[in-house]
Each structure stands twice: as C-alpha cells, then as structure tokens.
Amino acid sequence: MLKLAVLISGGGSNLKALIEAAMNPEYPAEIVCVGSDTDAAGLAHAAAAGVPSFVVRPSDYASRAEWGAALAAAIRDFEVDLVVSAGLMRILPAEFVSEFSPALINTHPALLPLFPGAHAVRDALAAGATETGVTVHIIDEGVDTGPVLRQAAVSIRAGEPEAELHERIKAEERPLLVDTVRAIAEGSLNLAAVAAAHQ
Incomplete structure (x- = not known):
C-alpha cells in the first residue's frame, strides 16, 4: 500500500478525489497525512476522513529554506512513499525537492x-x-x-x-x-x- 502525503493551499478538490478513491479497498494507496501552508478550506476534507493534518506557515520562518525544512520534517514523521502537491500554491525550496523527488508529484x-x-x-x-x-x-x-x-x-x-x-x-x-x-x-x-x- 503506497503511503501518501498530500499538500494543499485551497479548497482541496484533488485531495477530496484522492480520499474518495482511497475509500475503495481495492485502491492501492492511502493518504496518511495532509499538509498545508495556510488554514486551507480543504483541510476539512482531511478532518472528515480522519486523516491527520498539519499547517506549516511560511510566515513563521525566517526563510523559504527554513519553512521547507519544517514542512519536510512534518512529512518525514509519517514515513510516506509519495508526496502529492495537489494545489499547494508555493514553489517548494530546492532542499525539500532534493529530499523527496522523484517521489514528489504535482x-x-x-x-x-x-x-x-x-x-x-x-x-x-x-x-x-x-x-x-x-x-x-x-x-x-x-x-x-x-x-x-x-x-x-x-x-x-x-x-x-x-x-x-x-x-x-x-x-x-x-x-x-x-x-x-x-x-x-x-x-x-x-x-x-x-x-x-x-x-
């Protein structure tokens, strides 16, 4: 079973589609966490499905690199196989990309x-x-x-x-x-x- 982290910034329509797909026991992936850079409306989809979520706000960090490191650390805790950027409206820092790519899709x-x-x-x-x-x-x-x-x-x-x-x-x-x-x-x-x- 492929373990997914899904990253969003907005309403989370792609997240919702993945959650609905994963409800089918024959679907070979599960969402183990949802992350956002803001208090996104789409986090409600994660809550409704009982999926853990977290918010890592860039404004809480001195640089993009520090924000990216915090986001990576939050994802790392869930030992995911694939990170899905599903409407995350930010360019991910190079260090974050190098850690997860190619298992990082958009x-x-x-x-x-x-x-x-x-x-x-x-x-x-x-x-x-x-x-x-x-x-x-x-x-x-x-x-x-x-x-x-x-x-x-x-x-x-x-x-x-x-x-x-x-x-x-x-x-x-x-x-x-x-x-x-x-x-x-x-x-x-x-x-x-x-x-x-x-x-």
Whole structure:
C-alpha cells in the first residue's frame, strides 16, 4: 500500500478525489497525512476522513529554506512513499525537492511544457490557444519543468471565461491524478526510471 502525503493551499478538490478513491479497498494507496501552508478550506476534507493534518506557515520562518525544512520534517514523521502537491500554491525550496523527488508529484492546469507558472489558464487564453489541459509531473528544482507523467487535453471554447475553462480542466485533473497515483502504486509507472530518462 503506497503511503501518501498530500499538500494543499485551497479548497482541496484533488485531495477530496484522492480520499474518495482511497475509500475503495481495492485502491492501492492511502493518504496518511495532509499538509498545508495556510488554514486551507480543504483541510476539512482531511478532518472528515480522519486523516491527520498539519499547517506549516511560511510566515513563521525566517526563510523559504527554513519553512521547507519544517514542512519536510512534518512529512518525514509519517514515513510516506509519495508526496502529492495537489494545489499547494508555493514553489517548494530546492532542499525539500532534493529530499523527496522523484517521489514528489504535482498537477498543473496546462499541457506542459506549454504555459508553465501560476497563470497557466489565463496564459493559454491570452495566447489564443484552441487546446490546453492538465499535466501530472514530477517536481524538480525548476518551475513546472519536471518530467511529465500523464496528460489530458481540454479543448478551449470560443469566448470561454477563464473561470469556466479552469473548472473544466479541474474535472479532468481529478481522475488523472487518481489514476496516476494508482499507476505509481501498482508499479506500472516507475518514477525513478522516468526521472532518469529525463536527465
């Protein structure tokens, strides 16, 4: 059974999808802790499911590196196999990444390498793209530059508002993340091999 730590900053819709998947006894992963950088609304999903959670606020530390060390220490206590950044709206410090990667994955609302960064949906619309989507990738020390694991495409409708497109991307993101974690747990997706091939 793959032991997951899930990191969030907001409503936790991806966390909720993983919790629901893990309720099925045939799903090969379990969430052993949920961490956040703020008092995120999504922590309620962890509480409802009886999953331990913790908050490590960057404002409580003198530097990003110190915050990252505290976050790593909190995760380490749970002896996890995979860290899932599921809406954590912060760039993880290099020391944190080097400790957990390649067993450190993220979802991104674009078809990477297109439209990296915090405003991927807005950037796709501004570029006049007719298609975007979602990527699950390994986190490396760059911003959205790690090896791609899985992708799902979403067509962009003419005149579509950013918020509407983002919601349609999220609808693809949740099952893609659940399926990717399943593949990692079952061994059909080998993170170390993918990372080595990317170098």
